Amino acid sequence: MFYSLLKPFFFQCDPEHIHEFIIKVAHLGPQLGKLTGTNPSDKLSLKIGHLQWRSPVGLAAGLDKNAEALDFFSHQGFGALECGTITLKPQIGNPRPRMFRYIEEKSLRNSMGFPNHGLVTISSRLNHNFGLPIGANIGKNKDSTPDESLDELGTMVATLGDDVDYFVVNVSSPNTPGLRALQERGYLTELFSELKKLTSKDLFIKIAPDLEQDKIIELASLSHELKLTGLIATNTTIMPERGVGGISGKLLQQKASRVHEKILSLQLPLEVICVGGISHFDDIKSIWRMGGKAVQIYSAYVFEGPQLLKKINSEIIHFLNKHDISDLETFFSLPLEERIRLLDHP
Numbered sequence: 001m002f003y004s005l006l007k008p009f010f011f012q013c014d015p016e017h018i019h020e021f022i023i024k025v026a027h028l029g030p031q032l033g034k035l036t037g038t039n040p041s042d043k044l045s046l047k048i049g050h051l052q053w054r055s056p057v058g059l060a061a062g063l064d065k066n067a068e069a070l071d072f073f074s075h076q077g078f079g080a081l082e083c084g085t086i087t088l089k090p091q092i093g094n095p096r097p098r099m100f101r102y103i104e105e106k107s108l109r110n111s112m113g114f115p116n117h118g119l120v121t122i123s124s125r126l127n128h129n130f131g132l133p134i135g136a137n138i139g140k141n142k143d144s145t146p147d148e149s150l151d152e153l154g155t156m157v158a159t160l161g162d163d164v165d166y167f168v169v170n171v172s173s174p175n176t177p178g179l180r181a182l183q184e185r186g187y188l189t190e191l192f193s194e195l196k197k198l199t200s201k202d203l204f205i206k207i208a209p210d211l212e213q214d215k216i217i218e219l220a221s222l223s224h225e226l227k228l229t230g231l232i233a234t235n236t237t238i239m240p241e242r243g244v245g246g247i248s249g250k251l252l253q254q255k256a257s258r259v260h261e262k263i264l265s266l267q268l269p270l271e272v273i274c275v276g277g278i279s280h281f282d283d284i285k286s287i288w289r290m291g292g293k294a295v296q297i298y299s300a301y302v303f304e305g306p307q308l309l310k311k312i313n314s315e316i317i318h319f320l321n322k323h324d325i326s327d328l329e330t331f332f333s334l335p336l337e338e339r340i341r342l343l344d345h346p
């Protein structure tokens with residue numbers, strides 16, 4: 001309600017300016033998060049890796065890059081929050097403008113290039129309990145070589161280890177030169193062997209939606225071999241005809257969905273956190289039909305505001321009640337065929 005009244009004004013402003021303004025307001029008034037948000041019912045709680053998410057819908061990386069408004073977002077009805085991408089040294093990112101809206105298509109394009117306040121500043125904002133799992137999405141500084149990035153990522157994991165609940169290594173943003181080339185077996189094996197020595201927290205790789213099928217299978221198998229908790233699939237996609245940067249939202253959904261389907265069909269013992277164009281409970285149901293569990297959202301939250309989480313959470317409760325299922329854990333303890341039968345039931 002609140003958001004739909006303000007949205008016409010927001011959408012007349014430059015996307016990044018309004019984003020910064022909202023993060024500032026959310027930082028100054030975390031109670032506004034409570035006023036406009038919702039608390040997920042205990043029935044929606046779900047174990048993902050070693051963590052208990054408060055609902056199956058997490059906040060995707062990039063929205064609160066600098067962990068300035070996590071208190072606000074902790075009241076919005078998300079199951080877990082991911083800050084970042086954080087780099088070791090602060091950096092300003094690519095030249096502006098670098099965030100664009102496609103309102104009709106409920107999509108965004110960004111070429112941000114990891115602007116962020118850097119490890120030291122961001123870590124000082126993470127050392128308290130937000131009441132739900134907090135993930136740190138980490139990446140390399142723009143000018144670092146792959147060798148240097150191994151040290152950078154190690155330092156970040158060692159420093160943040162007590163303050164966050166899970167880590168995501170971002171090797172899939174299209175806006176940092178050479179980053180996607182790090183989705184390689186040799187590099188990832190060396191990196192995660194080191195990170196495993198530094199933390200026992202859940203580790204994820206975030207992958208691109210633009211990978212060939214063979215590459216998706218290779219990365220999923222490698223994640224299993226390296227005993228990672230799982231994968232976050234996917235980051236934004238490249239569509240050169242739209243301009244530089246990565247596309248998110250509805251225009252990404254089909255590509256992301258193909259990646260979800262491929263990974264989930266492998267039935268590996270990995271958590272696959274699905275992200276890309278999710279905006280309705282029906283989208284989540286499609287992921288559950290493939291065998292998925294948790295999801296993340298960014299773009300749809302920009303277009304719909306806090307109402308989105310209220311709606312999705314209440315639709316999940318309605319679904320559970322309709323089928324007389326006590327909670328989501330019980331639903332996911334059912335065999336996949338049974339889950340599909342319930343999901344397909346009108």
Ligand SMILES: Cc1cc2nc3c(=O)[nH]c(=O)nc-3n(C[C@H](O)[C@H](O)[C@H](O)COP(=O)(O)O)c2cc1C
Pocket residue numbers: 060061062063065084085099108109110112114137170173206234235236247248249250252275276277278296297298299300
């Ligand atoms: C403006 C913007 C900035 C983003 N920044 C990051 C980032 O720093 N790190 C990251 O891993 N993903 C980042 N993402 C990608 C999102 O986390 C997510 O993977 C992608 O937007 C797909 O989800 P969606 O369709 O729900 O938006 C960003 C997305 C947008 C729109």
